[in-house]
Amino acid sequence: MSATTSPARPSARASSAGSSLLRLFGGGSATVFALLIVVLLAITVLNPSFAEPPSLMAFLRSAAPLVILAVGQYFVIVSGEFDLSVGSLVGAQVVIAAKLIDGEESRTYGVIALMFAFGLLVGLVNGLITTILRVPSFITTLGTLLILAGAVRLWTGGAPTGALSDSFRQWGRQGIDLPVLRQLPYALIVMVVLGIGAVLLMRAPFGRILMASGDNAEAAGFSGVRVWRTRTVAFVLSSTLATVAAILIGGFAGVTAQVGQGLEFTAITAVVLGGVVLGGGRGWVVAAMAGALTYQAIERLFTQLALPSTARPALQGLIIIAAVAYAARSGVRRPARPPLDVPTGDDPSGPAASPADPDDGRDGRAPGPGTSP
Amino acid sequence: ACSTDQPEGGGTSAGEEAVGGESPAEGEFFVRADYERQLAQRDIEPTGDAAEPWLQAIEPEMVDTSQYAMEGPATVCFSNASVSNPWRVTGFITMQQQVEVFQESGEIGEFRVSDAADDDNKQISDIQAFVRSGDCDAIIISPSTTATLTPAVEAACESGAPVIVFDRGVNTDCPVTFIHPIGGYAYGADGAEFLVENLEPGDTVLALRILPGVDVLENRWAAAQEIFADSELEVLGDEFTGGDAAQIKDLVTQYLQRGDVDGIWMDAGDGAVAAVEAFEDAGADYPVMVGEDELSFLRKWQETDMTAIAPVYSNFQWRTPIHAAVRILNGEEVPAEWVLPQEPITEDDLDEFLEANEGLPSLHYAKFGGEDLPGFPDAWVDRD
Amino acid sequence: MTATRQAETATPADEPRRRARTPRLGTTGIIYLALVGIVVLGALLVGLTGESLLTGNNVIDMLTRTSVLGFIAIGQTFVVLCRSLDLSVGYVAALSSLVGATTMDGDPDRLVPGIVAALLVAGGVGLVNGLVVTKLRVNPFIATLGMSLIIAGYLDTRYQGPAGAVPDSFEAFGYTRIGVVPLSTAVLAVVAVAAAVFLRRTRTGYAMYAVGGNDEVARLSGIRTDRTLIVAHVLSAAAAGVAGLLLAARFSTGVAAQIYSAGYELESIAAVVLGGTLLMGGRGGVAGTIAGVLILAVLDTVFRILEIDPFFRDVLRGVVIIVAVAVYARRQIDRRGNLARFGPGLRGPGAAEQSAAGPREVRS
Amino acid sequence: MPEVNRTPLVAMTGVSKSFLGTEVLHSVDLDIHPGEVHALVGENGAGKSTLMKILAGVHPADSGTITLAGETVHLTTPLQAQAAGISTVFQEFNLLPERTVAENVFLGREPRRRGLVDAARMDRDTEALLADLGVGDISARTPVRALSVAQQQVVEIVKAMSHEARLISMDEPTAALAEHEVALLYRLVRTLQERGIAVLYVSHRLKEVFDLCDRITILKDGSLVDTVASADITPDDLVRRMVGRELGGYFPAKDPAVLPGPVRLAVRGGGNAQVDGIDLEVRAGEIVGLAGLQGSGRTELAQAVFGIAPFTRGEVLVDGAPVRPRSPRQAVRAGIALVTEDRKAQGLVLNQSVLANARLVLDAVLRRGGQERARSIPGILSSLELTARSGSREVRYLSGGNQQKVVLAKWLVTEPAVMVLDEPTRGIDVGAKRAVYDMMRDLSARGVAILMISSELPELIGMADRIVVLHDGVVSGTAPGGTDEETVMALATRTAPAGRAA
Ligand SMILES: Nc1ncnc2c1ncn2[C@@H]1O[C@H](COP(=O)(O)OP(=O)(O)OP(=O)(O)O)[C@@H](O)[C@H]1O
Ligand SMILES: Nc1ncnc2c1ncn2[C@@H]1O[C@H](COP(=O)(O)OP(=O)(O)OP(=O)(O)O)[C@@H](O)[C@H]1O
Ligand SMILES: O[C@@H]1[C@H](O)[C@H](O)CO[C@H]1O
Ligand SMILES: [Mg+2]
Ligand SMILES: [Mg+2]
Secondary structure (H helix, E strand, C coil): CCHHHCCCCHHHHHHHHHHHHHHHHHHHHHHHHHHHHHHHHHHHCCHHHHHHHHHHHHHHHHHHHHHHHHHHHHHHHHCCCCCCCCHHHHHHHHHHHHHCCCCCHHHHHHHHHHHHHHHHHHHHHHHHHHHHHCCCCHHHHHHHHHHHHHHHHHCCCCCCCCCCCCCHHHHCCCCCCCCCCCCEEHHHHHHHHHHHHHHHHCCCCCHHHHHHHCCCCHHHHHCCCCCHHHHHHHHHHHHHHHHHHHHHHHHHHHCCCCCCCCCHHHHHHHHHCCCCCCCCCCCCCHHHHHHHHHHHHHHHHHHCCCCCCHHHHHHHHHHHHHHHHHHHHCCCCCCCCCCCCCCCCCCCCCCEEEEECCCCCCCCCCCCCCCCC | CCEEECCCCCCCCCCCCCCCCCCCHHHCCHHHHHHHHHHHHHHCCEEECCHHHCCCCCCEECCCCCHHHHCCEEEEEEECCCCCCCHHHHHHHHHHHHHHHHHHHHCCCEEEEEEEECCHHHHHHHHHHHHHHCCCEEEEEEEECCCHHHHHHHHHHCCCCCEEECCCCCCCCCCCCCECCCCCCHHHHHHHHHHHHHHCCEEEEEEECCCCCCCCCCHHHHHHHHHHHCCCEEEEEECCCCCCHHHHHHHHHHHHHHHCEEEEEEECCHHHHHHHHHHHHHCCCEEEEECCCCCHHHHHHHHHHCCEEEECCHHHHHHHHHHHHHHHHHHCEEEEEEECCCCCHHHHHHHHHHCCCCCCCCCHHHHHCCCCCCCHHHHHHHHH | CHHHHHHCCCCCCCCCHHHHHCCHHHHHHHHHHHHHHHHHHHHHHHHHCCCCCCCCHHHHHHHHHHHHHHHHHHHHHHHHHHCCCCCHHHHHHHHHHHHHHHHHHHCCHHHHHHHHHHHHHHHHHHHHHHHHHHHEEEEEEEHHHHHHHHHHHHHHHHCCEECCCCCCHHHHHHHHHCCCCEEEHHHHHHHHHHHHHHHHHHHHHHHHHHHHHHHHHHCCCCCCHHHHHHEEEEHHHHHHHHHHHHHHHCCCCCCCHHHCCCCCHHHHHHHHHHCCCCCCCCCCCHHHHHHHHHHHHHHHHHHHHCCCCCCHHHHHHHHHHHHHHHHHHHHHHHCCCCCCCCCCCCCCHHHHHHHHCCCHHHHH | CCCCCCCCCCEEEEEEECCEEEEEEEEEEEECCCCCEEEHHHHHHCCHHHHHHHHHCCCCEEEEEEEEEECCCCEHHHHHHHHHCEEEEEECCCCCCEEEEEHHHHHCCCCEEEECHHHHHHHHHHHHHHHCCCCCCCCCCHHHHHHHHHHHHHHHHHHHCCCCCCCCEEEECCCCHHHHHHHHHHHHHHHHHHCCCEEEEEEHHHHHHHCCCCEEEEHHHHHEEEEEHHHHHHHHHHHHHHCCCCCCHHHCCCCCCCCCCEEEEEEEECCCCCCCEEEEEEECCEEEEECCCCCCCCCHHHHHHHCCCCCCCCEEEECEECCCCCCCCCHCCEEEEEEEHHHHHHHCCCCCEHHHHHHHHHHHCCCCCHHHHHHHHHHHHHHCCCCCCHHCCHHHCCCCHHHHHHHHHHHCCCCEEEEEEEECCCCCCCHHHHHHHHHHHHHCCCCCCEEEEEEEHHHHHHHHHEEEEEEECCEEEEECCCCHHHHHHHHCCCCCCCCCCC
16 A cells, blocks of 8 residues: 555656556545545435535535645645634635725626736745745735734724625636536536646646655755746746635635635645645645535534534544544555644654665654744 | 832632622523513613613613812823724724714814733723823723623723723723613524514524624523523524624534524624525525624615524724713713613614615624714725 | 754854853843833823823733733643644633633632633543643644634533622632732742742753753663653643632623633743744743743733723734844844854855845744 | 673673574674673674663563572563663663653653652753763753764763663763764763673674773674783784784775776865855766765765755866756756765665565656566676575565665666765674775776765775875865875874864
8 A cells, every 4th residue: 555566667657657547545645535435425315415416516515625725835835834814814805805896897807817916926925034034924814814804804894894706706606507416607617617727736847846845845946946936937837826715615606704714724734634734745636625625524424314513523533533543554654743742752663764774764854844943 | 119010909700790690600691680671671760861772871870979079181091902803993993983073072172092912901901001101081991802801801891090980891881881782682682583573383492693702692591591491493503603794604604504493593794695695595484583784784685585584793893982981071960871772673674774875885783873973984994 | 863962063153152141041031121022112102191100000011911911822832842832821811710610600619610620621622632632642722722712612512691609708819909910910920930930940840941952862871752841831731720710700600702712822832932932842932932021011001090091902912022023033043153264154145035034034 | 801700790691682583693792891881782783782771771682691699690671681780771762852861861860859740950950960971061951853963972871870780881972973972982981881881782893892892792693702801902803803804905996997087976165055166077987985074064065065065156067068966856867866964864764665665766756667677686786696586575574785786776776877875884894894895996987976875994004095084074185095084084184173062
């Protein structure tokens, strides 16, 4: 199940497919796919109608934003950083859209363009403060979380004003009418397109230097990678995708004061559920997306079981910890210790030790996030 | 020099029956006496001019306040729980507008506000700071949580300055007056009764709630449960939504996938429109709908003319504390418990209210009662 | 294999300066300077409104505002020093307030049992956190986030609202003052001193710096790294438990959401990092954390006096946190760079790129 | 050997150890007597450190017994080993940079008074230990971060001694020390010996082995070759028995047909904070060696040429064109490659596949034409005897030698004009070394200019056409290829080594 059993792969492309396959069946990622299947089956058993295309479409439509956020968060995490600001950003973007569009169809796309510009700006700020000023991204994005949340309310005097236009809302609400599915949601299409895009990106040179930066920033730098730039791009990707998520969420349900609250933790949890290692350099984007779907599916299951809604978080917490713990066990070896990962000292024979690599993990110089003061 | 900011007699919260809240010690949010009182109060004709509901009162017992009488512009201090939802934002604007009127007329000088951003501990500190400063001729408090703010409010009472509490209550009757609409039980009942009347026996109802543990909200649900209990309606479930439209719509969609939903009951209108949309997008018939007097919902209601009701938690109550303060500082008597009228909006008066609130933002509350204030409508439109 | 040594030493900054000051003190010094700076700035701003910041009342207000976050942040310091973190502190505080208040149930004789029960439960949660993190190898971020969900679920199911009541004698903990010093702040001071002594004067304290600095080295030196980390998590939770008890005293009852949605987890981490403790662990301490908490409290008080809009408050807080940490980071960077043999230690442009890359910072 | 007939302090018999299936120690016997300095020698990967770590309680042995002064002991944790009086100076760096010397020395065993750590006493005891060993220039309160490599090494030894140890194992303690600093270590070892403390001494520097040790145990590929009294064996025999072949045929000979071509790399008056007045020329087909003591600035020079810590003075020309790289990117674009001395920290992204590592520079800098170049990767890998089969394996699973080959492959695909290699054979075994040498010859035959840094003089002498020697950041001279170690050492230590440590 470990990489050592990998079949021969002559060409780079094929082999990355190979290693993806490995990641699927080995280590962290296996758990999430198994879990996802189990949960979906459970739901279907309890409520066969869930398997009917329209229900599935509805499920995927409402899952799409989180999946997209997870992809964005994945880029940042794999580069060795955190993005806590996405929740606030989603909220801010929806409110901005409502206030600026104010129900005027004609303004829709102008405003959407503006939202992307704003998203880009936020990503740049997060990235540059983290890489150039060396503020740990946990703190940087905690700061932007506060700033965004406050600034946008300040701007709208506390509660969102204005209204979204139909052409804005269609993206999260409408879809292409089809016979069987009844409707193929635009949200789903966007999610799939972005998902494929992410997979391709991770196979492209950028994907590899992103991984390298998260794995060992110094080595990457000595190979000509502009680590600061790569990580900044990751932050920009994250906040751009958060903007897309905002468009879908706002479109799906309209504006309320609470949009986006807590999404940052949900997104990070989803990514980790996908077996992606906090601290960077390890993890598969498809698994991260599966993590997001799993997270949503679990919530579905709970409503399905009609569990008292107050009790749900408890179960959710248990499942998350159990899943991650299980992944950590089946994981091939202890990952190079990430910034917020823990010393799991006492077992020399443990995964820390790997063949021909006596000192691996022995010297505490495992690549951490290059940007922690 | 060991001093204390602790109220004499200290904690009164345990099991003690008092204005506003019921005993949190039991963690129970249903007190039949209060429930029945509130339901009855709905049919009692309030005193005063119906054109100024914020000055009306139901069965007031006046208390003498001559001891607080003073001359000249007063410094009024307001400790606000938060402006973290549209209902409170709307109300707070109304309050500020009301203050300006009295500042014009020279009755109020300085108006000091501290906002606790929903942090109970912070609000306690805010109140203590007001008390210590000794500058406050009157202290208005909108408590964040009934039980937790009680000690601080008691301490404020002991400071000698008149204390006015509104919206959510406290477990003590030390404030000069406690201002509130009829209350959560009535609010919850209005919606529940409407559903019972307008649905057939055996029909299904989904209850959507914001969050657990806030008494005003819990009372609403407690009343609804009471009424659903002796009806033939089937309650499919009660879900917490955090008032987040996306969650609301997603949840309703899920319930619709599993079968019909004939009625929706909500403990607060935030996001009612999202619930309605779920029916539209699923191609299902509109449910019998319980919302709130929030404009986005009222407008949706008018568009679709579905069967609906908008229970009201009278937002105009935010004007009353200011009037109360001025009266008290003039030594005029005020009701010890100032119960304001609280009438739901029905299809009969729907159009009238939408007209009156023409051009106001969608997250604005119809019964905000500020039409006659100088800042109207800009202050509520631009929110500043 | 001496390569490791090489890289280890590839960053010693020039010794003369080094020898001069012990860096830990240096950092703490800076933070208290920052604190003073903020007080002065605040005093000026408040002064403009004709009021004055440093009146007895305002001091009381500031100190009162330090207590709750203070306890939590001290606990958080232990875990962060060990290169872990605890996102469950707010939830533990809520739990402890309810356990405490329901156990006491207004009866003065059950004061002690109430306190003990609350702290035991809190410590128990910390123990579980520690075990999950060390034995199950769940990243602390997820482990403690999951624990938060579990506690929230339990509390909201078990208690529909505020529950329990504290006797007046205990309410005093939240309201009594000794001169301008609130009792809770006095207790905080004692706890802070105790924590500082623990870190600076006990083997476990030393072990925490070692585990956070480099758990492998710690292990080879015979330190039980898992045990150390578990202790840190227990202490963190216990401190949150104390905060919960203080809140119960202030509220005279126990509550759930009102406490766990107050955002203590992130605020405490912010305070710890504001206090100069490395998020990467291995360096820092309680003294700094207290300064960090004071900074936030001063801001709060100034904001209150100036009646700053609550939303603008968030903006300012965010800015202050980022700027402060950026300043510390700047100092770390300046410390870097090899001993210059020729002329001033000129840093070529390439240096920026190199240092933007990686592990070197981790140790600086 | 007076000790021989006394009961040994430590006796290891039939000790075997495997890591994940591969046995790296095959039933090894070793006995050490009180007051004896016992050398453990062998090629890289022979198992020296592993044996030592078994003694230190870091790795439990799979089989075999260890007796301490007669009775059998089970050393499963470092704590037990220390308690048993066995302490170790590990090969890898083992100090906490942020903590003071005293805190490091007593880490985990801080002296206490009434339950509290007695910091004052800890400092005093540390100062005492240092003084006792005649080390004057280290203060107990200095953070280790601020010490020189040598000073840190001393601290490690003091730390080991502070355990009331009966046996101290030292794994290549001098590897990071300059000649003059080695003298200090000699003193330390002698002091220990006088106190009846046994020393197990691992070193690649045979001179030290003969200077210091009473007996020598030779390991080869995890098996015991022999244990001999150092008096009874000559250096040449020792090498022969370690390596199993003559040193002579050790370095591939240069193909006489390869003649120096035009100058490809030229540094004129290059200087920055670390090095100064560097004048250097490397021609096509030429291998230039760069020698110097640790800390003499070889790595800095390499890093300056490669734009990591760029020259702030002078100029760098590649094929006559002035480049003066300000960053690795620019260096790569200018056709320069750098194989760093620290493979794991600076050379590899260990969690990524071999292929991902091999094409990292292409991905980062040379995207245009990257695909074509990438096609050459499998060829290059197999030319380095890295089977393309392993392409999708994550690098951390490879042996040190193969990891180094991946680093080389990474740079070979960039088809550099100039290749700088910093300690290219550090920590890799004979076979891998050979492959590296062959690759270098092959490259220079194809006209690449090679600048090679190495601390192993035989290697430099065997491979280089010329050897440029650095001392304290300046070029102190040049020696012709095939010169002898004395000449180079003379240049490297020409002026009395200034107190850089101070
Ligand atoms: N923790 C470990 N996991 C897997 N293999 C290991 C581990 N430690 C050592 N090895 C392998 O065991 C063999 C012996 O390694 P060891 O470090 O003992 O050699 P050595 O003689 O010390 O070499 P050097 O002279 O380079 O230090 C090597 O092949 C090494 O790859
Ligand atoms: N005495 C010292 N004091 C402080 N730092 C030192 C000292 N000696 C070496 N260093 C640092 O250790 C690292 C190794 O030194 P440097 O790279 O200059 O030596 P070198 O000639 O490359 O030897 P090696 O290749 O063995 O490291 C450099 O970063 C250098 O700054
Ligand atoms: O949040 C508001 C109020 O604060 C009030 O207490 C009840 O109605 C809710 O909508
Ligand atoms: Mg070794
Ligand atoms: Mg070097």
